[in-house]
Amino acid sequence: MSEEINKQIKDYYIDPVIFTHKFVKSCDVCICSGECCYYGVYTDLKEHDKIMEMKDRIIKSMDDSQTTDTSKWFEAPEKDEDFESGIAVGTELHNGKCVFLDRQGFCTLQKIAYEDGEFKWKYKPLYCILFPIVIYQDTITVDDEHLERMHYCNKSENQTSTIYDACKDELKYLLGEDGFKELELYREEYLSQNGLKERKFAEK
Numbered sequence: 001m002s003e004e005i006n007k008q009i010k011d012y013y014i015d016p017v018i019f020t021h022k023f024v025k026s027c028d029v030c031i032c033s034g035e036c037c038y039y040g041v042y043t044d045l046k047e048h049d050k051i052m053e054m055k056d057r058i059i060k061s062m063d064d065s066q067t068t069d070t071s072k073w074f075e076a077p078e079k080d081e082d083f084e085s086g087i088a089v090g091t092e093l094h095n096g097k098c099v100f101l102d103r104q105g106f107c108t109l110q111k112i113a114y115e116d117g118e119f120k121w122k123y124k125p126l127y128c129i130l131f132p133i134v135i136y137q138d139t140i141t142v143d144d145e146h147l148e149r150m151h152y153c154n155k156s157e158n159q160t161s162t163i164y165d166a167c168k169d170e171l172k173y174l175l176g177e178d179g180f181k182e183l184e185l186y187r188e189e190y191l192s193q194n195g196l197k198e199r200k201f202a203e204k
């Protein structure tokens, strides 16, 4: 995390690195195969419970690269204060990818939301929605450690945008429209105070 964290919006501190950190313009699983899902994710206990309530529906949309044995979907719960309930539950891996990732690189939790005409992120864990953004010690920052493992979105030749510009919908989801407007104002102030121009980050 950067050392200039003093702005707070709603429940979160803002690490200004999200304004300048380079990233691809948008995710494209046809290119990256959903590589960020190869390692699984930590869900909040409440998210885990919601997923398990949906297990029969999820199984219907899985392919044969995935396991329908629900006892193999999650690791044991563990304490973690970065999660709302104070308990995190990691997803397991199967065939070298998160149990919920299908062979085409799509998340089954997002796929069933589309198939059923629901909001696309209705069943998706928060940390999956946010990546490459992460909430660490109440701060919205960049998940550098995980991003560094990516072969598409972490390659400088593909990074023609910034995390802020590529993840506006995700930030709105987290902060709400009012919180996002406050974030935009803070970004303008931050870039101007630091003599940074937007153009600089939109180019290779």
Ligand code: SF4
Residues within 6 Å of the ligand: 024, 026, 027, 028, 029, 032, 033, 034, 035, 036, 037, 131, 132, 150, 152, 153
């Ligand atoms: S974050 Fe990277 S690896 Fe994950 S879907 Fe987006 S482009 Fe692909």
Ligand code: SF4
Residues within 6 Å of the ligand: 036, 037, 040, 041, 091, 098, 099, 100, 101, 102, 106, 107, 108, 109, 110, 124, 125, 128, 129
């Ligand atoms: S739950 Fe879905 S988005 Fe999250 S890591 Fe697994 S496949 Fe990827």
